[in-house]
Amino acid sequence: PHLPYERPPLSKEAMASDAPEIKAIASDAILAEKSIRHVHSVQAVTIDRAAHAVRLSDGSVLPYDKLLLATGSTPRKLPMPGLGAHCVYLRTFADALAIRAHLTPGNRIAIIGGGFIGLELAAAARKLGADVTVIEAQPRILMRGVPAEIAEIIHDTHVAEGVDILCGDGIASIADDGRQVRTTLAGGREIVADLAIIGIGAVPVTGLAAEAGLTIDNGIAVDAELRSSDPDIFAAGDCCSFPLAVYGGRRVRLEAWRNAQEQGALAARNMLGAG
Structure with a gap:
């Protein structure tokens, strides 16, 4: 329904601001001026x-x-039973609005996936006062994105800001009871959150x-x-x-x-x- 818009701000500026806004690539007037017909919805x-x-x-x-x-x-879907309304993905502006509503002081946010999207959302959530746990099955964060030396610096920066990062442990089960999400790791640890954001890649x-x-x-x-x-x-x-x-x-x-x-x-x- 919207004008074409930038997606990168959805996990950054749109999350950290008090009133998220769409960053449109061009206005209706500019599209018309360029003889571009925009068909929406x-x-x-x-x-x-x-x-x-x-x-x-x-x-x-x-x-x-x-x-x-x-x-x-x-977004690549987490192929597990037990996901409910409090297990969400980020792709659209509507998704961003829904996630942003949960990023409040004291709310517990579990982020499944230690890639760019997950870490950007972790930073925004901490900035807004939420408690954040990042769960990454790989031995380190940003496994596909950056070399180990850079990942270590980013990891330490997040930890210093209060993000709890758990690497090298897969998910055994996840259960959304309509109030909170319980994620049990293969090693036995249980993470309880008010919202679970899944960021495990894209298809x-x-x-x-x-x-x-x-x-x-x-x-x-x-x-x-x-x-x-x-x-x-x-x-x-x-x-x-x-x-x-x-x-x-x-x-x-x-x-x-x-x-x-x-x-x-x-x-x-x-x-x-x-x-």
Whole structure:
């Protein structure tokens, strides 16, 4: 329902502020000035590659010469029974508002996952006076994100701010009784929280592309110009995997704001024939 907006602030500024706001990428006026039509509150239902058309949930059809899929990713779900309304994920502005309401002095917040999202939320929660425990199954935080030396500095900074970080221990069970969430670790320790925020990675949104018969390989598979297996369909951002020369052409998928921004611009140029 909203204008396109920045997601990174949802785990940072939007959490730490008294009144979270959407950071829109552009206003309605700027979009109109650039001759960009913004269609909101509808979903793309199917891609008809033969007809070069996208069918929308309101019954309308959008024809295309070139099509860009920038469907992003969604939070990876914790595959365990016992999750309830107090076990939440962060992806949208609505999610941010719901989480922010719980970040109050004395409230107990359990964060499952010691990656960027989890640690940013931990910092915001501590700033607002909540008690925070971070649970990370890997031997250290930011295992995929940064080298051990940097992770150690970040770990120590969080601990100094009052965050309890538990690494190297998996979750045996989780139970949300409607009032609080009890997380039992494999080692036997129990963490009781008023809210459990799950941040264990993301999965690319590829359903529309898969149903259209496009090649999927850890995301929508694209070439170096971001072109999918259909020469008239491109993909960019979290939803696509692309060959990276520095890794000998191995396919990579990057869940990062900068990558999405730069790939969006690259896809636009190549859709216009820049090669």
